Amino acid sequence: MEYDVFYCFYAESDDGVPSTKPVRMPLTAICDDLLPRMTSEGDFIGLIDAQGVTLQACCEPDENCYWVEMPAPKEKGSHGQYCTFDELMEIFKKLPAEFTAAAFPGFAFESWDGVQ
Numbered sequence: 062m063e064y065d066v067f068y069c070f071y072a073e074s075d076d077g078v079p080s081t082k083p084v085r086m087p088l089t090a091i092c093d094d095l096l097p098r099m100t101s102e103g104d105f106i107g108l109i110d111a112q113g114v115t116l117q118a119c120c121e122p123d124e125n126c127y128w129v130e131m132p133a134p135k136e137k138g139s140h141g142q143y144c145t146f147d148e149l150m151e152i153f154k155k156l157p158a159e160f161t162a163a164a165f166p167g168f169a170f171e172s173w174d175g176v177q
Contacts, residue, residue: 062088062158065109072101083109092153096146099127114160118149131160131168140168 130141
């Protein structure tokens with residue numbers, strides 16, 4: 062399976078691909094090459110499925126965890142969860158062809174204005 066991908070790794074001299082110009086990558090390369098590079102505060106990876114839905118993950122090293130989410134602009138929030146690196150890898154290794162909230166049972170909705 063392949064996805065359009067954007068990312069930024071701040072510890073690597075701001076190495077990245079902007080969301081406006083994502084690159085196509087196989088899921089194996091995303092898991093093997095990109096996810097392990099998320100080590101600094103704010104490092105992130107975003108994947109875009111064939112329907113244009115985004116799944117993104119961000120590193121939060123102070124908390125020793127990652128935030129993974131699907132933004133839901135029409136709902137004015139996102140569906141997501143905090144997880145360990147191993148849990149993040151499991152989520153990514155089992156990605157569906159199309160991202161839907163139902164595909165990620167551990168995700169909870171968080172409103173962007175703080176109201177759930």
